[in-house]
Amino acid sequence: xxxxxxxxxxxxxxxIGVGMAALGVGNVFGSFLxxxxxxxxxxxxxxxxxxxxxxxxxxxxxxxxxxxxxLLFVA
Amino acid sequence: MAEGGKIDPMHQFEVQPLFGQGWEIAGYQIPFTNSAAxxxxxxxxxxxxxxGGMKRELVPGRWQMAVEGFTxxxxxxxxxxxxxxxxxxxxYVFSLFMFILFANLLGLxxxxxxxxxxxxxxSHITITGVLALxxxxxxxxxxxxxxxxxxxxxxxxxxxxTVMVPLIFLIELFSFMFRPISLGLRLxxxxxxxxxxxxxxxxxxxxxxxxxxxxxxIVSIPSFILMIGxxxxxxxxxxxxxxxxxxxxxxYLNDAINLH
Numbered sequence: 001x002x003x004x005x006x007x008x009x010x011x012x013x014x015x016i017g018v019g020m021a022a023l024g025v026g027n028v029f030g031s032f033l034x035x036x037x038x039x040x041x042x043x044x045x046x047x048x049x050x051x052x053x054x055x056x057x058x059x060x061x062x063x064x065x066x067x068x069x070x071l072l073f074v075a
Numbered sequence: 076m077a078e079g080g081k082i083d084p085m086h087q088f089e090v091q092p093l094f095g096q097g098w099e100i101a102g103y104q105i106p107f108t109n110s111a112a113x114x115x116x117x118x119x120x121x122x123x124x125x126x127g128g129m130k131r132e133l134v135p136g137r138w139q140m141a142v143e144g145f146t147x148x149x150x151x152x153x154x155x156x157x158x159x160x161x162x163x164x165x166x167y168v169f170s171l172f173m174f175i176l177f178a179n180l181l182g183l184x185x186x187x188x189x190x191x192x193x194x195x196x197x198s199h200i201t202i203t204g205v206l207a208l209x210x211x212x213x214x215x216x217x218x219x220x221x222x223x224x225x226x227x228x229x230x231x232x233x234x235x236x237t238v239m240v241p242l243i244f245l246i247e248l249f250s251f252m253f254r255p256i257s258l259g260l261r262l263x264x265x266x267x268x269x270x271x272x273x274x275x276x277x278x279x280x281x282x283x284x285x286x287x288x289x290x291x292x293i294v295s296i297p298s299f300i301l302m303i304g305x306x307x308x309x310x311x312x313x314x315x316x317x318x319x320x321x322x323x324x325x326x327y328l329n330d331a332i333n334l335h
Contacts, residue, residue, distance in 0.1 A: 051318065055261065062265060063264075
């Protein structure tokens with residue numbers, strides 16, 4: 001396969017990782033909302049943990065984006 | 076027909092010297108770039124915002140309430156994450172949060188209407204990386220100053236079976252050393268990705284409108300509506316990323332102060 005074509009394919013495949021991170025972030029907020037509705041009084045105290053989970057899930061998607069960018073512009 | 080793809084989404088990230096091309100230190104050129112100009116602008120806006128609100132009036136006005144809202148927000152975050160001992164780090168985390176927030180928001184301003192190309196300083200890993208390294212260095216300094224070599228117990232959680240200690244130590248050490256990278260990378264990539272997306276959509280709008288009424292209706296107008304939505308999302312992301320950076324910094328400081 002042509003090396004240039006392989007790079008573009010790889011960058012496109014890396015976009016799958018970004019979609020997977022979307023699942024992760026949605027899961028974080030969805031689960032939070034689900035349990036916050038069960039016990040609204042305790043929800044506010046857990047906002048810090050919510051964003052820690054969000055940051056951890058989001059980072060992996062951003063890493064996939066970095067892989068795509070490196071394939072397109074650096075490699 | 077429009078010459079497709081003439082709009083380069085990466086052009087907005089170019090660092091260009093504004094003046095001082097001749098300045099150099101040890102063979103490296105250090106001109107005053109647009110990046111430096113936007114950092115200076117961020118500091119000026121931040122300074123005006125803070126000075127306007129630090130009047131210490133007994134009955135605060137709107138401006139003072141805005142500033143006190145931000146300081147109270149960061150103080151509350153430090154109190155819940157670190158405790159009373161974290162109070163002396165409030166100024167640092169507050170400066171970090173406000174600088175990142177203002178830099179993110181200033182980079183989103185549509186200043187091109189006034190002939191100035193907006194530049195998001197936080198979309199460069201040199202800047203976010205340095206901010207992350209400062210946080211990481213502070214964690215190391217505080218940790219070693221308070222606990223000495225006992226700080227290494229951070230890498231071996233309580234109750235770890237002796238057999239597992241070397242493996243757990245390596246994993247914890249790796250996750251600790253990855254912190255500054257993830258901290259800087261997250262902010263940099265989140266801002267870069269958003270701005271590329273906005274520029275690509277803007278390219279759709281321009282190229283579509285140049286192609287006649289049909290492409291205008293099918294491509295340009297939906298893209299423009301999407302752009303408005305994405306812009307709102309980007310404002311949200313600008314706030315969230317600044318918050319996450321400050322939150323993670325305070326968590327890492329908590330590790331250094333209280334171990335675990």
